[in-house]
Amino acid sequence: MNPRSTGTHTAGEEVGTITPDTLPGMKQGMHGPLISPYCWESFDYGDILHVAADSRLTGDPILGENERLRFHATRFDDQGCVLDAYDRICSEIADPYVHFRLPQGFLELPQFILSIVGAPGSGKSNYLSALINSLQHSLFQNYGMVLKDADPAGNAPLNDMKNCLFGGGSIEQAALLKTQLDGRMYLRIRRNGRVVSYPRPFVYSLVRSKTHQGMCNLIFYDNAGEHFEPGIDITTSPGSLHTAAAAALFFLVDPTTLPAFRQRLQFHPDPQLKHPGRIDQQDVLLAEMEIRIRKTLRLSVNDEIRKPLAIILGKSDIWMTLVDKSRFKNPIRDGIFDRDAVMNNSNLVRELLLSVAPTIVANAESLSKQVMYFPASAFGHSPTRLPSGSLAPNPLRIRPHLVEIPVIWTLSQQIQGAFVEKTADKPVTILPPAAPIRRSVVPLPEGEYRRAPEGTYPMPPLPPFQQQETSSILPGSTG
Numbered sequence: 001m002n003p004r005s006t007g008t009h010t011a012g013e014e015v016g017t018i019t020p021d022t023l024p025g026m027k028q029g030m031h032g033p034l035i036s037p038y039c040w041e042s043f044d045y046g047d048i049l050h051v052a053a054d055s056r057l058t059g060d061p062i063l064g065e066n067e068r069l070r071f072h073a074t075r076f077d078d079q080g081c082v083l084d085a086y087d088r089i090c091s092e093i094a095d096p097y098v099h100f101r102l103p104q105g106f107l108e109l110p111q112f113i114l115s116i117v118g119a120p121g122s123g124k125s126n127y128l129s130a131l132i133n134s135l136q137h138s139l140f141q142n143y144g145m146v147l148k149d150a151d152p153a154g155n156a157p158l159n160d161m162k163n164c165l166f167g168g169g170s171i172e173q174a175a176l177l178k179t180q181l182d183g184r185m186y187l188r189i190r191r192n193g194r195v196v197s198y199p200r201p202f203v204y205s206l207v208r209s210k211t212h213q214g215m216c217n218l219i220f221y222d223n224a225g226e227h228f229e230p231g232i233d234i235t236t237s238p239g240s241l242h243t244a245a246a247a248a249l250f251f252l253v254d255p256t257t258l259p260a261f262r263q264r265l266q267f268h269p270d271p272q273l274k275h276p277g278r279i280d281q282q283d284v285l286l287a288e289m290e291i292r293i294r295k296t297l298r299l300s301v302n303d304e305i306r307k308p309l310a311i312i313l314g315k316s317d318i319w320m321t322l323v324d325k326s327r328f329k330n331p332i333r334d335g336i337f338d339r340d341a342v343m344n345n346s347n348l349v350r351e352l353l354l355s356v357a358p359t360i361v362a363n364a365e366s367l368s369k370q371v372m373y374f375p376a377s378a379f380g381h382s383p384t385r386l387p388s389g390s391l392a393p394n395p396l397r398i399r400p401h402l403v404e405i406p407v408i409w410t411l412s413q414q415i416q417g418a419f420v421e422k423t424a425d426k427p428v429t430i431l432p433p434a435a436p437i438r439r440s441v442v443p444l445p446e447g448e449y450r451r452a453p454e455g456t457y458p459m460p461p462l463p464p465f466q467q468q469e470t471s472s473i474l475p476g477s478t479g
């Protein structure tokens, strides 16, 4: 099917006129294989709208008088391209529910929503910014893949955050603001007669650089943590419901609010550990996420939620001081993705979480059968407090640590043969790649995982970890 011709339409339907009664977004019962990246409703190819190209067709019943009209295609040229009422070729397509433009590659590539969930202040915005930066470097250097902006204008707020952290500016510039419920990370969307705030989708295309072959689009959101808390009305505030449409869930655990961690880390200089009495309910957030997913997907308590769940124990620059770092391994070495290293790290993080927050482990493992635990740090060091009161990392010392591994693990599950992999029984398994790739093995840049500065403070010991042979890349190791 020509991606620009979007299915069947009633013959003789008038082009370019949409009355309130026939508003596509008000149409009931749309369903199909496509998912709106804006409101996560499903629809079919034939429901897709086109954006009028001629400036005389300005004014859209949902988006207002300044936007080009959205319409169902009924007229095509001899190449199958959609024409508007003034015979101009229309190459842009729009979401049938909310009328926003759909990102590049929407019809050609699989769309993977990767939902980042976490309590307010858990580090989601900083993690997402570091994640995009690290993914772009790591995927290219290790696998010859390019992570490209599929919607540069829409992605601007996330790119701005990334530039604040990695643009080499001052410490003041590197302080990311708390995500506001109605701020720049949200879009005001008219749905069913109401204007509701939805998180803005950030869309990136993954492309093999040698063959230019697109593999998939990755879609992220940067929610305010309050959206995931129990008590919020999901009818008027549905911003967390991308979790139900997600290909994978990433739950970011904040160690600085877990009482047992705080006790063990009481001599650590990170200012977050000095915040008085923050109530921790991260296990409750996990339970709440499970309830919302079940409600949205109409699953009973006995139905399985078939989504991989990555539990990311963030701010590892802080808690790594409690463990034997040399036992952690880098799952990416010499362009090979080592699943055993992922499993090794997962067991270590799970063991640690079990000792400090067992209810997080319990709730995670009741939500999904595919749970993997990951260590990560967006900064690689503790932020400092500015005179304004906010916390910021030193841009010159930012060394994200293993932030991209959860996404690479997810992709390795979703796309057969995406990566060259290593497993225990077969030293190197080269799964059939979707297209031939010539991997040039480029070492990680010097200092990519450089050691975070370490405090020399007394630390109440944890039960000793069992020593085993490793090839660790974590701070302080030489492996």
Ligand SMILES: Nc1nc2c(ncn2[C@@H]2O[C@H](COP(=O)(O)OP(=O)(O)OP(=O)(O)O)[C@@H](O)[C@H]2O)c(=O)[nH]1
Pocket: 118, 119, 120, 121, 122, 123, 124, 125, 126, 127, 176, 177, 178, 179, 180, 223, 224, 225, 226, 270, 314, 315, 316, 317, 318, 376, 377, 378, 379, 380, 381, 382, 383, 391, 392, 393
């Ligand atoms: N030590 C350390 N602190 C971090 C790290 N990442 C984020 N932080 C701190 O965590 C705090 C919260 O970070 P944000 O990214 O704003 O958290 P958030 O989850 O987006 O918060 P909301 O927008 O309120 O939901 C900030 O003070 C950051 O400086 C990290 O890797 N290490």
Ligand SMILES: [Mg+2]
Pocket: 124, 125, 126, 177, 178, 179, 222, 223, 224, 225
């Ligand atoms: Mg935030």
